[in-house]
Amino acid sequence: MKALIFAAGRGTRISRYLSGEPKCTVQVGNEKLIHYTVRMLKSKGVEDITLIVGYNHECIRSALADMDVNFVYNPFFDVTNSIGSAWFARDTFGGDDMLLMNGDVFMEEKLIDDLVNFKNAGPVMFSDETRKEEADYKFYYKDGKLIDYGKELTGDKITGEYIGVAIINKEFMPEFKGQLEFMISNQEHNVWWENVLYTLSDKTDIKIVNVAPLFWAEVDYIEDYERIKAFVGDNK
Numbered sequence: 001m002k003a004l005i006f007a008a009g010r011g012t013r014i015s016r017y018l019s020g021e022p023k024c025t026v027q028v029g030n031e032k033l034i035h036y037t038v039r040m041l042k043s044k045g046v047e048d049i050t051l052i053v054g055y056n057h058e059c060i061r062s063a064l065a066d067m068d069v070n071f072v073y074n075p076f077f078d079v080t081n082s083i084g085s086a087w088f089a090r091d092t093f094g095g096d097d098m099l100l101m102n103g104d105v106f107m108e109e110k111l112i113d114d115l116v117n118f119k120n121a122g123p124v125m126f127s128d129e130t131r132k133e134e135a136d137y138k139f140y141y142k143d144g145k146l147i148d149y150g151k152e153l154t155g156d157k158i159t160g161e162y163i164g165v166a167i168i169n170k171e172f173m174p175e176f177k178g179q180l181e182f183m184i185s186n187q188e189h190n191v192w193w194e195n196v197l198y199t200l201s202d203k204t205d206i207k208i209v210n211v212a213p214l215f216w217a218e219v220d221y222i223e224d225y226e227r228i229k230a231f232v233g234d235n236k
Contacts, residue, residue: 001116001167002096003046006193007034007103008054008077008085022056023219024103025063029232032063033219034103037112041099042067044116050092051103052085054078060103079189086193087184093177095170100193102164104219106228111214115165123168123176123197124207127160128216135161136220139208146206149198159208163216166197175200 007024024034031039038049050070053060054077061071072089074080082102092098099115107115118124125146127139138158140148148157168176180196188195197206217227 001046001099002048002092003041003050003099003101004086004089004092005034005037005049005051005101005103006082006085007060008052008057008074009082010055010078020056021059022103025059026219026225026228028106028228033106033228034060035063035067036106037101037103038064038067038069040107040109040112041116044113046099046116048096050089052089054085076189081190082193083180083183083191083195084189086180086196087189090177090180093173097167097169098173100166100168102218105164106217106219106231107163107165108215108231111211111216114211114214115167118167118209120167120169120207121171122205122207123166123172123200124209125166125194125197126163126211127208128163128212129160129210130212131161132158136218137162141208144207144209146198146201146208160210160212162194163211164218166194168197172204175204 007022025032028036041049050072052072052074054074057073074085074088076084137151138153139146139160139162140153140157141159176196179200183196215231217224219225
């Protein structure tokens with residue numbers, strides 16, 4: 001397995017707390033979040049790791065100066081969403097199963113271990129069924145199959161919160177890459193990389209796997225970061 005980490009965005013919802021630094025470089029224990037993630041992936045045998053950078057990319061490169069990783073630069077990070085970053089990294093697709101994740105996601109070691117060892121015949125996205133109404137981006141699924149998705153889902157139409165991580169198996173990668181190219185060619189550059197999977201869900205089963213009760217958090221709001229700091233402090 002190889003990994004693709006999306007770390008080009010500005011992080012406007014939490015930016016006033018970050019002094020201009022990217023979300024993925026917040027401090028987690030005695031290291032930066034992105035350093036923790038890469039270190040954990042490396043320790044689990046994932047050697048081929050690519051980061052897509054953009055906003056204040058020098059800060060991310062500095063945080064990973066001691067790590068053997070690949071960088072792809074998205075020069076249009078301020079005018080595209082993460083699908084643009086995926087397009088710039090399209091040459092990394094293929095050859096092996098790929099873990100795709102947002103760079104501001106913290107996951108406890110056991111969860112990272114489970115992801116790296118996960119085996120599936122098709123594309124899979126990961127959800128936390130303990131978080132529903134308070135979820136930022138919501139999934140509705142039955143029998144492990146994605147049915148609906150979005151921030152606006154309510155009530156019984158929420159099964160869990162999307163955690164910002166997916167795995168695309170190598171057999172499905174050509175279809176993913178083809179749909180990505182199609183969407184970009186139609187100027188759909190203001191959506192997330194996950195929208196490539198969402199647009200394929202009407203003809204391909206997108207499997208959803210619940211990660212609860214393992215801990216994760218995405219640094220979108222200061223409350224998310226406080227949850228991470230509390231977890232790290234409680235598990236030293």
